[in-house]
Amino acid sequence: MSDRIREKLQILADAAKYDVSCSSSGSQRKNQNKGLGDASQSGICHTFTEDGRCVSLLKILFSNVCIYDCAYCVSRRSNDVKRAAFTVQEVVDLTINFYRRNYIEGLFLSSGIFKSADYTMERMMQVVKKLRLEENFNGYIHLKTIPGALPELIHEAGLYADRMSINLEMPTEIGLKQFAPEKSHQEVQKDLGLVRDRLIQLKDERQIIKHVPKYVPAGQTTQMVVGAHQETDQDVLLMADHHYKTFQLKRVYYSGYIPINQENNTLPAVGSAPPLLRENRLYQSDWLMRFYGFDANEIVDEKHPHLDLDIDPKLSWALRHPESFPVDLNRADYRMILRVPGIGVKSAQKIVQARRFGKIHNDLLKKLGVAYSRAQYFIRCEDSPSFQKELQPQQIRQQIVEKGNSKYVKQLTPQLSLGF
Missing domain, CATH: 3.20.20.70 (Aldolase class I)
Known part of the structure; x- marks a missing residue:
């Protein structure tokens, strides 16, 4: 050259x-x-x-x-x-x-x-x-x-x-x-x-x-x-x-x-x-429109023209629509299961297939790849408590954000100990 x-x-x-x-x-x-x-x-x-x-x-x-x-x-x-x-x-x-x-x-x-x-x-x-x-x-x-x-x-x-x-x-x-x-x-x-x-x-x-x-x-x-x-x-x-x-x-x-x-x-x-964080949230929203059945007007509207930078858009939608939850994983259709935070496309497909052979229990969800720590606030399984105390959306948000921050700190701790 x-x-x-x-x-x-x-x-x-x-x-x-x-x-x-x-x-x-x-x-x-x-x-x-x-x-x-x-x-x-x-x-x-x-x-x-x-x-x-x-x-x-x-x-x-x-x-x-x-x-x-x-x-x-x-x-x-x-x-x-x-x-x-x-x-x-x-x-x-x-x-x-x-x-x-x-x-x-x-x-x-x-x-x-x-x-x-x-x-x-x-x-x-x-x-x-x-x-x-x-x-x-x-x-x-x-x-x-x-x-x-x-x-x-x-x-x-x-x-x-x-x-x-x-x-x-x-x-x-x-x-x-x-x-x-x-x-x-x-x-x-x-x-x-x-x-x-x-x-x-x-x-x-x-x-x-x-x-x-x-x-x-x-x-x-x-x-x-x-x-x-x-x-x-x-x-x-x-x-x-x-x-x-x-x-x-x-x-x-x-x-x-x-x-x-x-x-x-x-x-x-x-x-x-x-x-970059805003860019990432836009890509997550784009994914919801293309693969999760969301309409753009569900993700953002006149009251919420900007995406929440602290939480992903799927979780944000779920917290704004508490009337849609909890979702009974043994009876809900595929479209509604997709809308549960912590459940992706493959996990939703596995849930629909698995319930053909028996009831969905909490222990099974982790084996199917569900992010249970996030999804637990929005679902009901066969062994879920009948009279579980409902948390308010703001309480759910706070707990998920705190868990996310503690997980980040835990991952960062070995690096801090090495002086990075």
């Missing part, structure tokens, strides 16, 4: 670390004609570093030159940073060489918008096209869609990428107008709709045509910056819920704002840390 390529890689890989939407799953692309890589067999499960970098993908920008001036973006036009850009062949060569050395299992390719949206999207599409057709590369490829690009370019790119994504940037239009006035949610939603409609069309064609080309087999995602504007958690989750239902997204990613712009006084203070 030449010094110039190494310098470009350092610049453009560092600029790409702020995009957290590079998780990959769901692709069924298999190795064909003795090509390189296999997105299906390799599994492509990833871990992330603290700043969001994916350790198993070549995660880079095609270029960090950008015609837009988004206040929260490190690649904004007005930012005084070193600029660089790859050629199409350089990205292809890097991907193949890194893969052959077992450094990566796939490619995550994004870019600043240079010259125009069409020009940028065309260059990125050429990269994935060369990898698939000329290099016979069958590994995982995640391609960022450039907002406002021609539909023909987006459709063609979808034939070669496993996953595509386009960033909403900000949860609200007000925040977007303030910090990224050159962008709009309508433009992003139009491009999301193009991919969604094409997926639906090919799904219908697959019922009557034997061979239909693969098109974005791992679906599409989006990402929002959280904490740069004064949006509420209700604003964030309602926006995510709308896009899940309207555009059939695989994931919505929440990126805690990282203070990188000292010149804009309307942004949060430079000395403040990214809102």
Whole structure:
């Protein structure tokens, strides 16, 4: 690798670390004609570093030159940073060489918008096209869609990428107008709709045509910056819920704002840390919407527009709805069992299966993987006391929080004794 390529890689890989939407799953692309890589067999499960970098993908920008001036973006036009850009062949060569050395299992390719949206999207599409057709590369490829690009370019790119994504940037239009006035949610939603409609069309064609080309087999995602504007958690989750239902997204990613712009006084203070706890609560809420049957309006509402940072959103909902508890695990349906704090999807399935062979007792729950110390306040089993004194929601909250804190201190004690 030449010094110039190494310098470009350092610049453009560092600029790409702020995009957290590079998780990959769901692709069924298999190795064909003795090509390189296999997105299906390799599994492509990833871990992330603290700043969001994916350790198993070549995660880079095609270029960090950008015609837009988004206040929260490190690649904004007005930012005084070193600029660089790859050629199409350089990205292809890097991907193949890194893969052959077992450094990566796939490619995550994004870019600043240079010259125009069409020009940028065309260059990125050429990269994935060369990898698939000329290099016979069958590994995982995640391609960022450039907002406002021609539909023909987006459709063609979808034939070669496993996953595509386009960033909403900000949860609200007000925040977007303030910090990224050159962008709009309508433009992003139009491009999301193009991919969604094409997926639906090919799904219908697959019922009557034997061979239909693969098109974005791992679906599409989006990402929002959280904490740069004064949006509420209700604003964030309602926006995510709308896009899940309207555009059939695989994931919505929440990126805690990282203070990188000292010149804009309307942004949060430079000395403040990214809102990682809030980001975590949003992901937990997102999980409830996707796998636990919760509606966004149940998690946050006008009376509770912000998530509780001290307890997880599922426990918060349960404490706000004492009328729904206790849940009789021997009679309740699967949907209601899922809503019990301390019971996950797999544990709820095991409970439903186990009661086919006998009554559910308290001792059995721990064997089924239930967090009994949390769930005990919200359930009734066959051997639960008939006249057990009911605790008030505030008392339950206090006991769970205290147990959580004592557990944390207990885990920390050996480290403290060693001087860490």
